[in-house]
Amino acid sequence: METTSILKFQRISSRKAKDIARAIQGKPITEALNLTHFSDRKAATLFEKALKSAVANAEHNEGADVETLFVKRAAAEQGPTMRRGFYGARGMFKPVAKRTSHIRVILSDGK
16 A cells, blocks of 8 residues: 655755655655654755655555555655846846755555
8 A cells, every 4th residue: 555645846956855855765654754853954844744644644545554654755856947036237137046846755554
């Protein structure tokens, strides 16, 4: 049984979020939640939110036991980029790319 949770259009670049995704992948759910809760990275709070949502989905929809769940896959996929900018010296336009991510967590019970 697999349960998925997706957070879309989060204002963080996927490059910054991928290190947290690699850290929690393959870990039991309690260890992954502890790792994200005590990390000071912005991506950790987003992954914690996705993990809690996936656990709630597994409990409510599938009737799964929380103790047997582990993180099968965690990913930070690239979302759309907002193009913004400001005017700099001599009236030249300075572009700024504001990147977004889609945070995806898949839990499994190993069966």
